[in-house]
Amino acid sequence: MTREPVIQLEQVRKSYGEGAGTTQVLRGVSLEVPRGELIALVGQSGSGKSTLLNIVGGLDKADGGNVRVLGHDYRSTSEPELARLRNKKIGFVFQAFNLLDHLTCLGNVTLPASFAAGARDVVRRGQAALGRVGLGDFAHRKPSELSGGQKQRVAIARALFNEPELLLCDEPTGNLDSATGHEVIEFFRELNEKDGVTLMIVTHERRMSTIARRVITMRDGQIVEGDQAGDEDTGGPA
Amino acid sequence: MPARNLWQMVLGNAVRSPRHFVFSAIGVVIGIGAFVFFLAGVLKVQGVLYSIFPLEEVEVIAPHTSIAGKNLSQKLTQETVDLIKTRPEVREALPRMTLQFPAVGFGKFEGQDIRFEVGGFTDGIPHSVVADDPKIADRFLDGDAEGKIGPACEPERGKDACPDRAWQYCDKVDRMCHMRVPVIVSPTVLELYNTQVAESHGLPHIGAMEQFIAERGRERMHFTIGLGDTMVAGSNVAVSAKHREVGAILIGISRKAKRVGLTVPLGYVERWNREFAGEDKAKQFSSIIVTLRDKDRLATFTTWLQEEPKLKLEDSLGEQFGTVVFVITIVLLAISFVIVGISAINIAHNFFMQVTERRREIGVLRAVGASQRDVLMIVLGEAAVIGLVSGVLGSAAAFLGSLLVDWASAALVPAFPFKPRSWFDFEWWIFALAVGFSVLFCVVGGWLPARKAAQMEPAAALAQT
Numbered sequence: 001m002t003r004e005p006v007i008q009l010e011q012v013r014k015s016y017g018e019g020a021g022t023t024q025v026l027r028g029v030s031l032e033v034p035r036g037e038l039i040a041l042v043g044q045s046g047s048g049k050s051t052l053l054n055i056v057g058g059l060d061k062a063d064g065g066n067v068r069v070l071g072h073d074y075r076s077t078s079e080p081e082l083a084r085l086r087n088k089k090i091g092f093v094f095q096a097f098n099l100l101d102h103l104t105c106l107g108n109v110t111l112p113a114s115f116a117a118g119a120r121d122v123v124r125r126g127q128a129a130l131g132r133v134g135l136g137d138f139a140h141r142k143p144s145e146l147s148g149g150q151k152q153r154v155a156i157a158r159a160l161f162n163e164p165e166l167l168l169c170d171e172p173t174g175n176l177d178s179a180t181g182h183e184v185i186e187f188f189r190e191l192n193e194k195d196g197v198t199l200m201i202v203t204h205e206r207r208m209s210t211i212a213r214r215v216i217t218m219r220d221g222q223i224v225e226g227d228q229a230g231d232e233d234t235g236g237p238a
Numbered sequence: 239m240p241a242r243n244l245w246q247m248v249l250g251n252a253v254r255s256p257r258h259f260v261f262s263a264i265g266v267v268i269g270i271g272a273f274v275f276f277l278a279g280v281l282k283v284q285g286v287l288y289s290i291f292p293l294e295e296v297e298v299i300a301p302h303t304s305i306a307g308k309n310l311s312q313k314l315t316q317e318t319v320d321l322i323k324t325r326p327e328v329r330e331a332l333p334r335m336t337l338q339f340p341a342v343g344f345g346k347f348e349g350q351d352i353r354f355e356v357g358g359f360t361d362g363i364p365h366s367v368v369a370d371d372p373k374i375a376d377r378f379l380d381g382d383a384e385g386k387i388g389p390a391c392e393p394e395r396g397k398d399a400c401p402d403r404a405w406q407y408c409d410k411v412d413r414m415c416h417m418r419v420p421v422i423v424s425p426t427v428l429e430l431y432n433t434q435v436a437e438s439h440g441l442p443h444i445g446a447m448e449q450f451i452a453e454r455g456r457e458r459m460h461f462t463i464g465l466g467d468t469m470v471a472g473s474n475v476a477v478s479a480k481h482r483e484v485g486a487i488l489i490g491i492s493r494k495a496k497r498v499g500l501t502v503p504l505g506y507v508e509r510w511n512r513e514f515a516g517e518d519k520a521k522q523f524s525s526i527i528v529t530l531r532d533k534d535r536l537a538t539f540t541t542w543l544q545e546e547p548k549l550k551l552e553d554s555l556g557e558q559f560g561t562v563v564f565v566i567t568i569v570l571l572a573i574s575f576v577i578v579g580i581s582a583i584n585i586a587h588n589f590f591m592q593v594t595e596r597r598r599e600i601g602v603l604r605a606v607g608a609s610q611r612d613v614l615m616i617v618l619g620e621a622a623v624i625g626l627v628s629g630v631l632g633s634a635a636a637f638l639g640s641l642l643v644d645w646a647s648a649a650l651v652p653a654f655p656f657k658p659r660s661w662f663d664f665e666w667w668i669f670a671l672a673v674g675f676s677v678l679f680c681v682v683g684g685w686l687p688a689r690k691a692a693q694m695e696p697a698a699a700l701a702q703t
Contacts, residue, residue, distance in 0.1 A: 051697075059605060060697035080609045087607020098602045098700065102254040114243040115607040158606065 005068075006166055006198045007033035007056055012065035014051055014221075025051045027221040028065065035165070038192040038199045040212035047218040049202040050170050056200065057090055057168045058082040070165060087115050091159030095171035097151040099143040099158075105130060106139040109157045116162070129157040133187070149180030156187065167191070169201040173208070185211060239612040248619035252627075255592075262588045262621075263628040265581030266676055270632025273574035274672045275639055275662075280567040282663040286656050287563060296536065297334075297552040298322065298526040298543060312548060314523040321547060327535035328528055334496075335362045335507045336524035339514040340468035343486070343500070345461030348441050352461075355469050359499035361524065362507025367494045373448060374422055377489045380505035381417025391415045397457070404456040407485025418487040419463065419502050424495040425656075433653050447491045459488040466514055480514060525552065578679050581628075585621060585683030593617065593691040600691050601699030614692040621684025622677050629676030633669045640664070 014026040025048045033039055041049045054060035056069055058077075067074040070089050072081070086092075099108045110126035113119035130136050133153035143151055152172060159167055169188070173181035189211040191197050201208055209215050216226030252259055300312040314333070322331040340357035368374045381387075391399040391408035399408035400415035409416050432443050444450045451459060466481040486502075495501040512520035530536060543549050593600070600613055608616075640662040647661060 054697040057605070059601075059700065060695060080611065083604070083607055083609035083612070086605060092605045094700065098598065098605070100599055100602060102250070111603075112606040114247055115239050115603075115609070115612055117240050 005032045006035050006037070006070055007031065007200070008066070008068040009052075009056070010066040012052070012055060012062045012067060014048070014055065014060070014063050025221050026055070026062070029218075029221070029223055030065075031216070031223065033198060033200065035198055036192070036196045038188070038211065038213050039201065040208045040215045041200060041202045041218065042204065042209070042215060043218035048221040049218050052218070053168050053170055053200060053202050056166075057092060058086055059092075083115070087112050088162055089165045091162070091164035091167045093152070093155050093159050093167065093169040093172045095174040097143070097148075097155045097175070099151055099154055101143050104140050104142055105135060105146070105154045105157075108143065108154055109161055111158060112161050125161060126157075129161045130154070132160065133157045147180075149176050149183065152176060152180070152184060153187075156184070160191075165198060167197050167199045169199065169203075171202055171204065173203065173205050181205060182207065239608070239615065244612075244615055244619055247616055248623055251616070251620050252623045258588060258592055259624060259627075262585045262624050262680075263631070265584050266578060266625065266628035266680060267632045267635060269574055269576075269578030269581050269679075270629050270672050270676045271635040271639070272577055273571065273675065274633050274636035274664075274668055276567075276570035276574055277668050277671075278636065278640060278662040278664045280563060280570065281665065281668070282658060282661055284563055284567075285663055286658055296528050296530065296539075298331075298528055298549050299524075299552050301548070301550050314526055314549075315521055318547060318549070319523070319526055322526060322528060322543075325539060325542060327530055327532070327539045329531045330366075330529040332364050332367050332527045333504070333523040334525045334527055335504060335511065335522070336360065337362075337507055338511050338519040338522075340466060340470065341510075342464040342467040342469055343461050344464065347458070347461075350439065350441070353469060356463055356500060357468060359496070360507065361496040361499065361501050362504035363494065363501055363527075364504050367527065368422070368492055371490075371492055371494070374490045374492055378420050378422065378503060379417070380503040381419075382509070383503075383505040386417050387412075387414050389415055405487065407460075409484070411482055416485070418460065418485040419506055420489045421486050422490055422492045422495045422501045423488065423499075424497050424501075425491055425493060426497045427495070427499070428491055429656050430498070433657070437653075451490075456487065461486050461488070465510055578675065582679040582683035585624065585680055586686055589617065589621065589684050589687035590690070593687045596691075597694065597699045600694055601696045601701075604694075604696035605700065610692040613694075614688045617688035617691050618681055618684050621680040621688070625677035625680030626673060628680065629673030632676065633672050636672075637664065 009029055009031040011028045011030055012026050013024070013028055015022050015024045017023050025046075029048070029052060041052065043049050051060060055062050055067060058069070058074065062074070070085065072085055074082070077085070099105075100111070103111070106123070106126045109129050110122050113122040113126075127136065127139060130139055133156050135150060135153055135157065138146065138150065138154070143154065146154065152175070156172075167188075172188075173184050176184060185205065185207055188199055188201065192199050192211075201212070214226055217224050298314070298318075300314055303311050316333070319331050319333050322328055337357050337360040341355075341360065342353060343356045344351070344353040346352070365375070365378055365380075368378050389401070390413055393399055393408045393410045393413060395408070397403055400406035402415075405418055406415045407418050408414075428444060428447065431441075435441060436443050462483050463486050464481065464483050492501070508520050511522075528539070530539060540551055543551065603613060603616075640660070644660045644662070647657075648659070651657070
């Protein structure tokens with residue numbers, strides 16, 4: 001069964017700084033991720049994993065090469081279109097949770113609805129998303145009242161609020177203890193297997209490799225192990 | 239981003255950071271407060287000034303020339319009026335004629351016998367001068383010229399001599415009922431009466447003239463003018479030998495009236511001057527009131543006036559005061575704007591700090607779907623809310639300040655002519671302007687920080703620790 005690629009990267013390059021202080025972070029990365037894939041992106045710090053994730057999510061811009069995500073060629077996608085794509089089809093989970101402290105858990109989860117015209121059943125959907133991560137009773141609590149694991153679950157609920165097709169996770173277990181990290185990993189596996197959500201996870205967590213269908217290793221801005229674009233289909237849920 | 243969501247987010251952000259809100263708003267509150275306070279104040283001062291000096295009109299007079307005590311001044315006649323009317327910058331030219339012989343006003347007022355000099359203090363003006371004032375226009379008529387004379391009467395019967403006790407009097411010479419001579423006075427006369435005469439003579443204050451007349455009755459406004467009589471000892475003996483009385487009635491207050499004195503329909507003064515001072519005096523105007531089409535054309539008119547008919551304008555204190563008030567207004571408003579302008583810079587500074595502090599938050603918003611425009615609108619919305627609240631608070635502060643000033647004025651400042659009950663004229667548009675300016679300045683102040691926030695790369699913003 002052939003699946004439409006959710007992510008297509010061709011010779012993506014990215015550097016920071018200017019002149020002699022230029023640091024090349026991505027040196028021609030090519031990658032293709034089919035729908036329903038769960039990819040673990042591993043490598044040492046500074047290898048370019050997070051930058052690659054940000055470029056895929058439209059949070060950062062590539063200096064060169066082609067980026068095509070969910071059918072959108074980023075070279076011809078306007079900034080508002082990119083914002084809508086992030087709002088409707090891409091979810092983000094960060095290592096530092098990135099919850100807004102002045103909002104309740106429900107407020108954080110339903111935040112994407114603020115930027116969507118005609119959003120309906122916002123509260124009900126927010127409650128459902130919280131229930132899905134086991135925090136249905138925490139809707140009116142502030143993030144400061146939660147443990148790290150609970151915060152990350154609220155962040156996951158926010159990422160899932162609009163039922164995204166692609167979930168991008170940057171070290172999602174990095175700030176969690178082992179047991180909680182395991183719960184999160186299990187949740188991602190379930191999300192991938194049952195709901196068919198495509199996940200790209202930047203991680204140092206070895207256990208993540210056990211649930212990932214593909215493990216891609218990066219070094220010095222290049223993919224050195226795992227898959228390059230055009231590798232064979234690794235299978236997965238339809 | 240839907241407007242409702244934007245509004246909710248902006249309000250939530252404003253409420254959650256009261257320190258930032260107060261620091262940003264305080265300067266604007268002070269600036270807008272000063273703006274409203276000054277503007278309402280000068281508006282009132284202008285209003286009072288215009289009630290004393292009608293600035294929209296100029297008065298043409300003949301320069302005074304005399305040799306060996308003989309008055310050789312140029313005469314203002316109907317020809318002069320017609321000449322002035324030919325000027326393109328002139329909308330209207332109306333003559334004013336002063337009573338040119340001695341006369342005395344007398345009568346009973348609030349139980350007291352009152353006498354006052356009228357000769358030289360009485361002007362005649364055409365009806366068209368007061369035609370735009372409905373309270374006066376209907377009564378400011380020359381009854382004798384219109385033939386409203388009769389029936390015959392017996393002066394000995396006093397007030398009952400004529401059928402219309404309020405508006406007629408019985409003339410002692412022709413023993414016929416005549417319409418009383420309608421008299422108007424200026425607000426200055428009323429003010430002088432209230433602040434100087436009423437106080438010292440134990441007479442009642444007059445607020446609104448119409449109300450006073452309604453309460454006391456028309457007949458209380460009656461008085462007699464003794465033509466050819468005078469209170470000045472040693473006056474023109476030849477004239478004083480000729481003497482008669484006419485009934486008069488005070489009908490109201492008008493800015494068009496002689497500033498200090500009485501004003502009656504022009505026909506009366508013409509006839510009385512002819513009767514008591516000769517034909518020449520009956521054709522000679524004391525001044526010509528000129529209404530210009532545009533105030534800016536005053537200079538052209540004045541130049542022509544001096545070069546052609548060799549006339550001049552009466553020195554207008556009003557114009558000089560008006561200029562002073564205008565300059566003061568500009569200075570005070572400039573001060574207000576400087577304060578608000580500095581506040582806008584303060585807001586810009588505060589918002590730059592805020593945007594830097596909230597980088598991660600902005601990054602999160604971008605990650606969950608906020609566009610650059612959304613972020614721009616959120617920051618500008620917060621600035622606008624600060625402007626809105628500051629505008630309202632500043633206006634309220636100015637209003638409270640005005641109450642304080644008015645209270646102090648009432649309690650501490652002694653009465654003087656034209657002393658207003660309130661020193662402020664709070665028109666609705668002042669508040670609208672204040673809030674509008676406040677929002678505008680705050681939005682301008684927030685513009686650069688908002689742009690900076692909007693242009694932040696989300697990944698870089700999220701990387702903030």
